[in-house]
Amino acid sequence: MPGLVKRNIILELQFKDLNPYFLSQLNGLTIPSLLCLIVIIVIFIWVLKSVYWQHKVITTTNAFINNLTHELKTPVFSIGLATKILEDGIDPKKQQFLTIIRQQIDRLNQHIDQVLELGKLEFKKTVFHLETVDFNPNLFKICSNFEALSELQGVEFTYSHLEEPYLINAEVSHLENAISNILDNAQKYSEQPVIHLVVDKIKKHLRIAISDNGLGISKKEKNLIFKKYYRISDGNLHKVKGYGLGLSYVKEVVKKHKGKIKIDSHLGKGTTITLIIPLAHEN
Numbered sequence: 001m002p003g004l005v006k007r008n009i010i011l012e013l014q015f016k017d018l019n020p021y022f023l024s025q026l027n028g029l030t031i032p033s034l035l036c037l038i039v040i041i042v043i044f045i046w047v048l049k050s051v052y053w054q055h056k057v058i059t060t061t062n063a064f065i066n067n068l069t070h071e072l073k074t075p076v077f078s079i080g081l082a083t084k085i086l087e088d089g090i091d092p093k094k095q096q097f098l099t100i101i102r103q104q105i106d107r108l109n110q111h112i113d114q115v116l117e118l119g120k121l122e123f124k125k126t127v128f129h130l131e132t133v134d135f136n137p138n139l140f141k142i143c144s145n146f147e148a149l150s151e152l153q154g155v156e157f158t159y160s161h162l163e164e165p166y167l168i169n170a171e172v173s174h175l176e177n178a179i180s181n182i183l184d185n186a187q188k189y190s191e192q193p194v195i196h197l198v199v200d201k202i203k204k205h206l207r208i209a210i211s212d213n214g215l216g217i218s219k220k221e222k223n224l225i226f227k228k229y230y231r232i233s234d235g236n237l238h239k240v241k242g243y244g245l246g247l248s249y250v251k252e253v254v255k256k257h258k259g260k261i262k263i264d265s266h267l268g269k270g271t272t273i274t275l276i277i278p279l280a281h282e283n
Contacts, residue, residue: 072112080105100148110177130169130257132280135206138176139166143197146183150195155187161199166206167280170257175277178253179208181246182273186212189271204279205259211272217265226251226261 083101090098143159150157186195194213201207217225226247254261257277265271 073109076105076108076112096148097152100145103145104149107177107180110173130171132167132169133172135166135168135170135172135175136161136164138172139179139199139208142176142179142183146180150187150193153187155193155195157193157195157197159197159199161197162201166199166201168206168257168277169280170277171253174253175257178250179210179275181250182210182275185246186210186214186271190214201279206277206279207274208277209272209274211270213270216267216269216271217263218267222263222265225263 080102083098083105086098139161143161147157147159149155183195183197187193190212192213196211198209198211199207251261254275254277259275259277262274262276263271264274
């Protein structure tokens with residue numbers, strides 16, 4: 001046609017009520033879009049509230065732990081001072097028990113410090129200084145001290161270990177506390193405690209297994225006991241006081257040592273907790 005008239009032709013189209021037309025085409029998507037937007041806003045607000053709540057709980061908990069542990073420092077210091085006074089003129093036959101008291105005071109002091117460190121471990125505010133050590137003497141000291149206390153408390157405790165070095169990369173004080181914590185639990189959660197500690201080397205790892213004849217743990221709770229503040233609350237365990245921090249601390253310590261912790265337990269038959277730590281010369 002432009003060729004016939006030899007002029008450019010302009011085609012002009014006009015539409016009446018164009019906007020309502022497009023809106024009518026979106027009618028099927030408007031409501032779902034609004035719903036999705038509302039859901040996204042609700043989820044966003046919920047996440048913000050959850051983060052704020054968790055931060056508040058963590059801050060409050062850490063403040064409580066800090067205050068509690070610092071309050072414990074005073075009576076521990078007083079007990080330590082009293083034992084020094086008792087050393088003068090004590091019967092030599094009772095000297096062993098006084099030595100145990102002193103050792104337990106030092107251990108309690110370490111526990112207080114470790115509780116303070118637990119929060120730092122979880123938020124990576126502190127660094128584990130792992131050193132290659134022969135852990136055999138440390139393990140022997142733990143067993144000897146626990147054996148002496150067991151005799152006083154009527155606990156049957158036996159242990160067996162290899163007469164050779166246990167070379168591992170470790171933060172000794174933390175690992176000692178973790179093992180002592182498991183031994184204490186084995187004693188607390190048994191009516192007439194019979195506890196065995198066995199150490200061996202398997203597949204380039206040091207394995208420390210602690211067994212007891214206690215009440216045992218259900219399958220469901222085996223997945224929960226290592227969570228912070230969780231405590232088993234049924235059966236006869238109400239009489240055992242605590243804050244649910246011990247096994248959480250143990251798990252964190254083992255994790256920092258690049259190890260694993262396993263639990264095998266049956267209700268009414270007892271529990272075996274196994275720590276598996278990589279050997280230093282095999283890394």
